[in-house]
Amino acid sequence: MASPLTHLGDMPIEVFMRDYWQQKPLLIRNAFPNFESPISGEELAGMALEETIESRLVLENGESGPWELRNGPFTEEDFLSLPRTHWTLLVQAVDQWLSEVAELKEYFRFIPDWRLDDVMISYAADQGSVGPHYDHYDVFLLQAEGKRLWQQGAKVDETNPRLEGTPLNILKKFNAENSWVLEPGDMLYLPPQYSHWGIAEGGCTTISIGFRAPSASAILEDLAAEVAMGLKDSLRYTDAGMEPTKSPAEVDPESVARLQQQLAEWLRQPEKVTQWFGAVMTEAKYPDTVALDADEAADWREQMPKGMPLVLNPASRVAFSREPATLFVDGEALTAPLTFAQQFAESHEISWSDIETYPEIANFDGLIDQLVAQGTLIYPPEDF
Template sequence: MDTPLTHLGEMPIEEFLKNYWQQKPLLIRNAFPDFVSPLSGEELAGMALEEAVESRLVLEHGNEGPWELRQGPFTEEDFLGLPRSHWTLLVQAVDQWVSEIADLKRLFRFLPEWRLDDVMISYAADQGSVGPHFDYYDVFLLQAEGKRLWHQGPKADDSSPRIEGTRLNILKEFEAENSWLLEPGDMLYLPPQYSHWGVADGPCTTISVGFRAPSARHILEDLAAELAMHLPDHLRYTDAGLSPADNPDEIDPASVRRLQDQLRTWLDQPEQIAEWLGAVMTEAKYPETVALDAGDASDWREQLAQGGTLVLNPASRCAFSEKPEILYVDGEALPTNSGFARQFCGTRTISTEDLETYPDIAAPKGLVDTLVDQGTLIYPPEDF
């Protein structure tokens, strides 16, 4: 299941990227013919009992008022006390725990994998939903079990009125522009900011493949600090060639344009920007999960010599760049051969053959030791 999709339904990927990606919603009927969900609602509820798994319950008519949000982990008694309808269970990052879901995510490699965030799965009782809302990221909503009625509305933003008295960002005003009933194998793509509202038509399960995108505020705050470290102190605001000032107290448009031009020059640091982008986009969503496996494969040389392999921790993320030659893993920029970095990001494994081809990575306190020590490289999980 590692081969990326070439079509979305009958639509070639090239057409989707040109006309729909980040532009407008698309309903894909029978995107996955004869789809069988890898996870049942009962199994999803079982995951929500675990401390390490992030889970939430949304009750439209809760004890504390409308659209009540409850945070996991939950107990069996919590589920036994739920009403018959109008509630939803959401479990984040299921791809980190279930191999079939991780395989499903790999089908979306027609997009940069470092843009992929995680796979959330929701189980809803009849009429369950999380209310009309919008997201700041792209999402593919794959119907896994049962039926869900999706309403899609106009774009919304921070200024859109919200319902008060709930921790959820429920839109106060919502008017559907399109409505579709999705059945297993159907999929809905939504670009950022399009308002939507999914309501279960009987019990159902929906798989959400989301994509991460840092905000402009985060990029400017974090990247500016990173780039500033590489600028020499002698670089200053300059204004050679001034004309006589009409008013010496005025900050005139020419001065503002001059600073803008100088900023463009100071920002022209492609290698530093690549390092920052690689580190930010590979930050683990749950670093504590990665840390749990730190050092567990410390005898990896012996294991690989016996024909074993090391694999990327399911909670880890990786990417690479060729200029500069860097492997980005879990927010770290690690210089290494770009041929190895490309291969590792594609396979997510390291074997004896890799050590023979790229011996530098096996040096004491080298790349492999570093990744094992931080929990990024582990032995293949038995149930993954």
């Protein structure tokens, strides 16, 4: 198993996290020396034929107009009818299907696992791109095959005009501040909202390691609903000690400040916030993919004593917290011994020796049964 990176090029990870992470772009030449792509463009196209895999095609000069977006699954005829240049195939969550791609995530464990979204891989024909745009998340763009010209522009937001007539968020105006040609093993880090535009120079493959960050509106909406369920109806807005009002029609600043203070007090439940946050950040990106394997390890009580371990489904997510001691798996907050929760969250595996150490997890209808029943725990896939 790969180890987390200690340096990005010559830069210590501590320096990167202090000076660059979520702050400014960084080009890392030869980040992965002698890098060989774990997948070819043809193999990526083969994945895009599958119904269970999310894939997209972007054509700069499509049949329906500029920057046409097509969603998979595709057919072989779809690929045979593509033009020779100016198109890109994108396949999401390739790490769920190929062990060589999943292993790349290990290098980035200097960032919490629950921040990682997925590993998306794109193949672009000559001059292919997805247009000038920006993302709301951090991303490492690792060049896998061929060459790609990356142009990086200013930090932008929703107020910057978009190109009309396409479902893609193409920026109407883009001015490059930096420009680099990346070759296999080179990597570009981009924080959220930095505009960028990658154009293939000949056919090329790019691996995108993206990180999830829920929006403020989603956090407030979901957390407020979670906390509200536990509040008594008798807990109300109060204003004891209020001065006599001089303007009875006014919503005065003092009342607003009082409400803000009370909201902060209602939300000040660290255990509840921890359990909500852990559950939200481990929700599976594709829950249906997890459910596909729900019956695979039903006979684990017979197989595990023979040396057959159970492993985390590649489509699943797991994390743990110390206070309160909780195991988070696929959006669920589960009670488990702290040392076991930490070990499983870090190793993604359960063996017979774990059961001997923590026999309670093997109770009927207990933790392992629950995780097997929902497809979170499976036998190691042949590819993994």
